[in-house]
Amino acid sequence: MINVTVVEDYFRYYVSGLSIMTLYSAAIFIGFDIYEEADHGVFEYLLSLPVSRRQLVLGRSIGGGLRSFIYVGPLIGVSLYVIGAINPLNFLIALFALFLFSFGVSGMSITIAVMIKSSDRFDILMGVLDALIVRLSTAMYPLAIVQSANPLYGGVASFNPITFAADLFRWGTGLETITTLDNPLIPLLGVIAFFAVFTFVGVIIYERRIEGGGWQ
């Protein structure tokens, strides 16, 4: 169905993108836990623990990211099997970037969850965000095709953390001929920036929102 002159091996291209899409969706789930905890009074318990708010947010972001990695681990394993040979050093760098990416997505989810305060609205917003952020990325199609379809879409896709993560994963697994990734440093810096912004913004918003039962 897919033109081989556009994507040489779409099956392998899609499998690698699917891993990133699933990783993103799994990391988002930490936000739903925030509402569950608020409903069951666990929030108060967490706030009473002898840890700073900063450590709490950072710990939750990293925990959410690690958890999503455990969920998606088997799928990543299958992807690697399907894709075949990998470049070990590149793959380790890509894996490190994927960890940062999942921590960043967890941080983003926590930030939005404490800002919105309604699980229904959060559910809607996450659905819409998921639809836009995944479709306007290179998870399912190469950047050049997105740009040729619509320059606006291409512009958004160029700065999308899912694009960074998907491109790095393909680069790490030796699919760079399909992605035509010139410089892996750019997506790596993009993922680091995404992680840093949402972790630190998350800390600030979390601190402001939760004191005195402000999340309720």
Added chain:
Amino acid sequence: MKAILHILEHDLRNFFRYKWWLVGLISMNLADLFIMAIVYNRMISSEVAKQITSYFNFFAPGLTVTGLFASAFMIGREINMERRREIHHYMLSLPMTRLELAIGRVLSGGLRGMIYMSPLLFTCFVFLGFPTVAQLLIILIVLFFLAIGISGLSIAIAVSTSSLEKFITARGLVYYTLFFCSSVFYPLSLIQDLGRDGKFPMILVNLAEINPLSNGSDMIRSFLLGTPTFSPNMILSVLIFSTIFTLVAAFAYIEIIERT
């Protein structure tokens, strides 16, 4: 009949309580059409392009059926929630027969599917062209039967599963099997070719051929795009699916809900 109308009113009121959720869902569907389908237009091979002319045009009817499926399936989530929170005792105490209650729930699920699907179908008409009055009537009637069948399937799963997690897992399984083994995303001829080449299990090819989602999407395509050729089997497949699952849902709803 009056009792069924009361159930319809109850479920439609509930449906509109989730208006923002519906707006979110529609925007997700439109993102599929106006982003994903437009980009895929640039990627399809020339052989497929000869069959479907443009992926956007091909996908728009499939998306309508996707929307219909998602919204008609919502009734199951509500019924599962009622069962877990024991609201079904209240429903069973209402002055109506069990059969009226069950039929009312199946019909309301179907109606909700139709309401949600309407803007997507209209979008499809705007971009692909409007059908004749007779074709429009056939489309609406067949899609209504399809929605009832999906609603019945969803209710049967909802009353057979004791927790939300099990319901969501079953829904995911049904969703992925029915959608990816259908012509919603890719032409049926492509699946058949893969089956003939031995690259796709024949049982899945057969499933794709009788799948009501394939037949619903292809029927709209046959009227609006001219391909594939219209066949009465498309309607027959949807009617059989709808009859089976309406009966299964009514039976399961009456039997299982009384036992718990």
